[in-house]
Amino acid sequence: MFDELVKTLSEELPDFGRRLAMDSKAIASWASRPSKEKKEDGRRDLDAAYGVKTYRGTREDGSTWEKVVRWFGYKLHLVVDAKHELSVAYTVTKGSRSDVKEGHVLLDEMEKRHPEMLKKAEVLTADRGYDDSKLLSRCWDEYGIKPVIDTRRLWKDGEQTRLLPGHTNVVYDERGAVYCYCPETGARQQMSNGGFEKDRGTLKKVCPAKAYGITCQRREQCPVAGGVRVPLAVDRRIFTPIARESYKWAKEYRYRTAVERVNSRLDVSFGFERHTIRGLAKMRARCGLALCVMLAMALGRVREKQQERMRSLVRSVS
Template sequence: MKIITQISLFDDTQNENLGDLERLQKVFENLPDEKLNGKAIQSYARRISEKNSGNRGERDANWCQKNYTTTKPDGEKVVKTKKWFGFRLHLLSDATYEMPVDFEVTKASNSEVKETEKMLDNIKEKYSEKLEQCRYFLADKGYDSTELTEWLTTEGVSQVIDIRNMWQGEETKQFKNTNIVYAYKGKVYYIADSGEKIELIYKGYDKSRDSQRYGFHPKYHDKRIFRIPLRTDLRIFTKVARNSKKWKRLYKKRTNIERVNGRIDRDFQFEKHTIRGLKKMKMFLNITFIIQLTLAKSKIESGITNGLARYIA
């Protein structure tokens, strides 16, 4: 699979007979690589409203608390807590063009991973041919799930998802009955007879064996190649190796999606809104994304294929 360029997707000779809504749908359907993001949106209310509050009351929102663990340069771990009353926007976006692909709005406490699986199942059912255009799926460690990883692998999508440490007290695990051990973040080592732990260099993905290839640094004058099948642990061993430059480059694209969140908050005033209720929140977000896609459509029709997410030419 490869990313189809924007200019070939929206050739005027192919679209001249389409109506405005059909053209807008093509913008929505043909965005290539996807990134998942869960965004907290507070309700205008601060608690569930009384029964006699009328139509302006809040009866859908609930509380959620999320903990973020960061590591200081000295290695100290710091836990930051975010707590809010309201909703959660589950947003699937294109990481290249910074455009929405699909979304759902739920109560704040709904599981990010479960809602993601529902959205992906929906895309597979309705736009299966479009899913084939997606090469990579980017997400933070909140979406690190065996079930999600297996789903993406089955669909041929390479996952670029930060990983949680689910090992209890173990620094490394042995690969079969060999001198090879690996860490949960994907680093691979060779244990020499002397006991020396030598970090191996990633040598690329072996498509014929669906495995990662590792070898020694040239200074060791050892040309042996070791292959570790991805099925050893799909969360750790991915088509794009976690310790490769390509993985780091792709993962940095997540910052593009932070700009999507910034536009929602800043340009559409979701930081300072007066919305109560799940139905109203969904309606306003629908309008927000329709506006974004409509502006992108107008740019494409004018021959502009770069900066589709910007509100100026």
């Protein structure tokens, strides 16, 4: 039923599935902890596992914050259409399941059940929990989908920049920003984005003196005055078809919140904040039913020419 609804909505809405967002949702089991007894009695949850999600950010004053969420239960892994806020693929696992590993499973499911949607998709957004070079490479190499996935800080020993291969005065950081050094003064400037060359698989970086009009004393002698090309192959985790430090990347990344709004509707409108579900099979059935209801109501709105209300879960009284 779920797959049929996704297929029908894709036919009704030409842009359905063009922008995708991926995330996981913690769902606590009705059981509060694992049981030492392994025999089923209708009350124990023998499938659930402990899960942990860590959220980090930076405040306006530059200080960092961290929030750790722990639960005993399950994870709902979702891929949603970021414009219409409707699910296109999902899996339910134990709470201990890795987001990155299940991200590959979600792509496998879409390839098997909805290959036409992978061909249509242009962008996939996700948080740093999905920051993985294999996942990023797969999106672009196999499906032509531009991944917009936040980066984790994995460089160690205080490493801030690395030398760009083939250059002596160009470096890059873990966010994908590229900098050049003036041969005369040693002053560092961030190079401007010049777009992505699909046929070459490279990101173009423009000389800051040319892009911003700043003064560079040795511009005529600078080996990168004409700009540089950065192959994605330098580091597939850091360099992606949409440059990470570009305005376009920031704009696309904001679509990621669509999956969070879907999660919120599951909690509030479908009762996943307070439930009495135990067991993986029942949790999968309940999640699938809730997502089918969302899709069915959206399809009904579209066919009634009420597309602007397709996310609404209540009936209009007018």
